[in-house]
Amino acid sequence: MNITVFGAGNLGLACCAVLSQDNDVTLYTTRPHKSRETLAYTYEEKAVASATFTVTDDMARACNAELILCTYPAFLRQQFVADVEPYVGKGTLIGFVPGYGGVEYYCQGLITRGVTVFGLQRVPYVCRSSWDERTAGILSAKETLYVATLPKGRTAEVAALLEDLFHIPTVALKEFLAVTLVPSNPLLHTSGAYGVFKDYQPGDTYPEQLMFYEQWNDDTSRFLLAYDDELQAICRALAPLDLSEVVSLREYYESPTPEAMTRKLKSIRAFEAVKVPLSPTEDGAFLPNWNDRMFTEDYPFGVAIIKDIASMVGVQTPTIDTLLDFYRAQTGTSYLNADGTSSKDAGASAMPRNFGLTDKEAFVEFYQS
Incomplete structure (x- = not known):
């Protein structure tokens, strides 16, 4: 071929x-x-x-x-x-x-x-x-x-x-x-980075390059599974589309509890090389790299899309909202306002609303036509 x-x-x-x-x-x-x-x-x-x-x-x-x-x-x-x-x-x-x-x-x-x-x-x-x-x-x-x-x-x-x-x-x-809704990087990367940086204050540094899954703990797994539950609720709300093949991370990783998820993610050999998104400073310390693809890709082309669809079908998403609030606080980047309207950076994402898909009926028709 x-x-x-x-x-x-x-x-x-x-x-x-x-x-x-x-x-x-x-x-x-x-x-x-x-x-x-x-x-x-x-x-x-x-x-x-x-x-x-x-x-x-x-x-x-x-x-x-x-x-x-x-x-x-x-x-x-x-x-x-x-x-x-x-x-x-x-x-x-x-x-x-x-x-x-x-x-x-x-x-x-x-x-x-x-x-x-x-x-x-x-x-x-x-x-x-x-x-x-x-x-x-x-x-x-x-x-x-x-x-x-x-x-x-x-x-x-x-x-x-x-x-x-x-x-x-x-x-x-x-x-x-x-x-589009597969629970992969936009869930794993954003949850893991949030677990590391949720208490970050400007000026804080890290003494060494951290490895992503070495930092993973049960609190991060608990957050990830709450995010995954919200995604599953969105999928159910999109009937008549059959989204049963958006397999929950609990099932995909055979890890129904936070403790089991932590053990599983830490055991995957191919994940060992993944680094926390940090940049070195001149004095040998490290700062968060907000320009890493874990932020510049997984938020506008992951979290924002999922949130837009959730708003369209009326699903409440407190975990996803926490991520968007965290990203806004750290970088000033805002895709959606609190009332659900488009914010200043909406055009930099691939949210369905940017393509005229603003209600469930039109959204479902797009995928069925």
């Missing part, structure tokens, strides 16, 4: 390494490159033969593909859609890995033109890669992938295709919204 991967980060390079074994793969990047490249590639610590793939910074050439995979962070996806839109047409598959973050709202024009858009609930791999060193390392692979498409009638077909490409069993989801 003719596939283009956008993004030379951890996930993009891992996808290139896997997919180039059996397909004609192109990597789009503006970083320095030769026209043909290879990677030093490891899969769960085992060296695997690397295939050669094409590299380009020509947008038209990159979009000349049957399948396009976007591995960009959520805050770059609006621009990605605008960049590829002139070059893709009916029959093209465009996938977002992962697919949460409200990307479906940006893609309405593409879908109308006959492009099939799909999103994965979670990334296929936990990976560490480097373009400068031309390395791709897959630390672990998911046992199962979950995908949805718009239009939704193509989900089963795309699931079969991805299973063949990634060699991982892939389940066709009933609703794309099960991708």
Whole structure:
């Protein structure tokens, strides 16, 4: 298959390494490159033969593909859609890995033109890669992938295709919204960072770089599970959409209590390398890095979207409100006012209201049409 991967980060390079074994793969990047490249590639610590793939910074050439995979962070996806839109047409598959973050709202024009858009609930791999060193390392692979498409009638077909490409069993989801609302980074990252910084005062410093899951404790797990409960209430309120495939974190991690959740998250080897978002100072101390993706991505393209949907369907969310209040107090960034109206930074998020989806009836129709 003719596939283009956008993004030379951890996930993009891992996808290139896997997919180039059996397909004609192109990597789009503006970083320095030769026209043909290879990677030093490891899969769960085992060296695997690397295939050669094409590299380009020509947008038209990159979009000349049957399948396009976007591995960009959520805050770059609006621009990605605008960049590829002139070059893709009916029959093209465009996938977002992962697919949460409200990307479906940006893609309405593409879908109308006959492009099939799909999103994965979670990334296929936990990976560490480097373009400068031309390395791709897959630390672990998911046992199962979950995908949805718009239009939704193509989900089963795309699931079969991805299973063949990634060699991982892939389940066709009933609703794309099960991708948008999957309890992943916008819950884990924001809850964990809140646990570390909730008592932070300007001028406070940390003596060393902290590791994210080493700092995790039962109070943080309790907060996370309360957030997860609110998300489940939102899903139930969105009937007739069937969101039973938005699996609670209690079930996903087999951890029904805060204590069990703490033990589980601390035991996951692939999580050991995750750092608390800190920046070093000149004197060797550390300060919170409010520009880290745990804030600049997981709030506008996670927490704010979930809160907007909750307001739309009348679900009370005290835990989510605590997160938004905390973020506003620390950074001045505000997506929603206390009365539910749009605040000064609403346009920097992908909240459904920014795309004319302001009531439940229109929202449900968007996903069913």
